[in-house]
Amino acid sequence: MKSVVNTPQGPVVREIAEPVAAGPHEALVAVRAFSINRGELALLKMRTDHWRPGQDIAGVVVEAAADGSGPAPGTRVAALVEGAGWSEQVAVPTDRLAVLPDTVTVEQAAALPLAGLTALRTVRLAGALLGRRVLVTGANGGVGRFQVQLAVASGATVTAYSAQAGAQAGSQAQTQDGAQEFGPFDVVLESVGGATLTAALAAIAPGGTIVVLGTSSGEKTPIDIYDFIGHEGARLISYLSYAQPDAIGQDLQTLVDLVAAGRLHTTLSHVADWSDLVPVLDDFRARRLPGGKAVLTIGGPSEIRGRTAA
Numbered sequence: 001m002k003s004v005v006n007t008p009q010g011p012v013v014r015e016i017a018e019p020v021a022a023g024p025h026e027a028l029v030a031v032r033a034f035s036i037n038r039g040e041l042a043l044l045k046m047r048t049d050h051w052r053p054g055q056d057i058a059g060v061v062v063e064a065a066a067d068g069s070g071p072a073p074g075t076r077v078a079a080l081v082e083g084a085g086w087s088e089q090v091a092v093p094t095d096r097l098a099v100l101p102d103t104v105t106v107e108q109a110a111a112l113p114l115a116g117l118t119a120l121r122t123v124r125l126a127g128a129l130l131g132r133r134v135l136v137t138g139a140n141g142g143v144g145r146f147q148v149q150l151a152v153a154s155g156a157t158v159t160a161y162s163a164q165a166g167a168q169a170g171s172q173a174q175t176q177d178g179a180q181e182f183g184p185f186d187v188v189l190e191s192v193g194g195a196t197l198t199a200a201l202a203a204i205a206p207g208g209t210i211v212v213l214g215t216s217s218g219e220k221t222p223i224d225i226y227d228f229i230g231h232e233g234a235r236l237i238s239y240l241s242y243a244q245p246d247a248i249g250q251d252l253q254t255l256v257d258l259v260a261a262g263r264l265h266t267t268l269s270h271v272a273d274w275s276d277l278v279p280v281l282d283d284f285r286a287r288r289l290p291g292g293k294a295v296l297t298i299g300g301p302s303e304i305r306g307r308t309a310a
C-alpha cells in the first residue's frame, strides 16, 4: 500500500507493507480522507527519519478487530490515531473509532478528530458555561471554530477573537478585532499565546478560568503575580491532548453525531487529492488557506465515490 513517509527532503508517498493489527482490539481501516493539524507541521520538521505522519482519518473498516469490539467491515468510521494515518490503510484501536451516519461525509469526519476533541475537551475543562461570558482566541482556526460552536451550544455568550476580522463561527458569536476591548470574561479558551494571552489575563473576571492550549503566535508570555490584581482568584489551566487518551472514540462519536444533527459545522477550507499534499502543506504552513480545516482525500472525493461506499 502507499503511505506518506517523512524524509530529510520532506514528505513523500512510498509503497510500504500493509499494516497488521497490533492486537485483537485493532481494526484495519482503508483511509479515504485525512486532515492536517498545525502541530503536525512541527513534527514534520523534527522527525525526518522516515517517520509516518497522520492523526486525523476517516474511511472504511476493511478488517474488524479480532475481539469483536468494533464495527464490522464496510462500516464508515473516523478516528484519531497516534500516527501513520496519511496512508491507504491504518490499524486503529477500536476505542478510538467513531461510526459515521450516512449524512456525514468522510471529508467532514476527517476534519473532526484532533481539533474537535481539543475543542470539546477544553470547553468541558472550563466547567459549566450556561450564562457565562466566554472569549475564544484563534477563533478562525481549526480548533477555535469548534470551540465557539460548542461554547454557544453550552449556553455561553461567546466572543470570538480572530486576527482576521469577519470570521464568523456561531450564531451568538461576535467577531471582534481586539480582545482587550472586551470583557470581563468568565472563561477564556486561549490558543494564540504572547500578547493575546496577556490581553486575555487583562480581560478575565475575578475567579475566572483561562484554558491555555496553544501558542499559535509562537510568542512566550511573561506573567507575574501583579497581573492578577483586579483579577483575583483567576486561574490558568493547561490542556495537552496526549495527556487525555481515554474515551477518544466516545467523544469523537459525540462530535460526529452533532454534525449529523446539524448542530456542529465543519469548515473545510481546502479539499484536495493527497497527491497535492506537498503544495497543500506549503500553503497551510504559510497560512495561505482560509480558516478551518484542510482535508486531503484518497481515491477521490466522496461525491464521486458515492457517500455510503466512501
Ligand SMILES: NC(=O)c1ccc[n+]([C@@H]2O[C@H](COP(=O)([O-])OP(=O)(O)OC[C@H]3O[C@@H](n4cnc5c(N)ncnc54)[C@H](OP(=O)(O)O)[C@@H]3O)[C@@H](O)[C@H]2O)c1
Residues within 6 Å of the ligand: 037, 038, 039, 114, 115, 118, 137, 138, 139, 140, 141, 142, 143, 144, 161, 162, 163, 164, 191, 192, 196, 213, 214, 215, 216, 217, 218, 239, 240, 241, 242, 291, 292
Ligand atoms: N494542547 C493541545 O492538545 C492542542 C491540540 C490541538 C491544537 N493545539 C494548538 O492549538 C492551536 C490552534 O490549533 P489549530 O489547529 O486550530 O491551528 P490553526 O488552524 O492554525 O488556527 C490557529 C489560529 O490562531 C490564529 N493566530 C495565529 N497566529 C496568530 C497571531 N500571531 N496572533 C493572533 N492570532 C493568531 C489564527 O487566527 P486568524 O485566522 O485570526 O489569523 C489561526 O486561525 C495551535 O497552537 C495548536 O498547536 C493544541
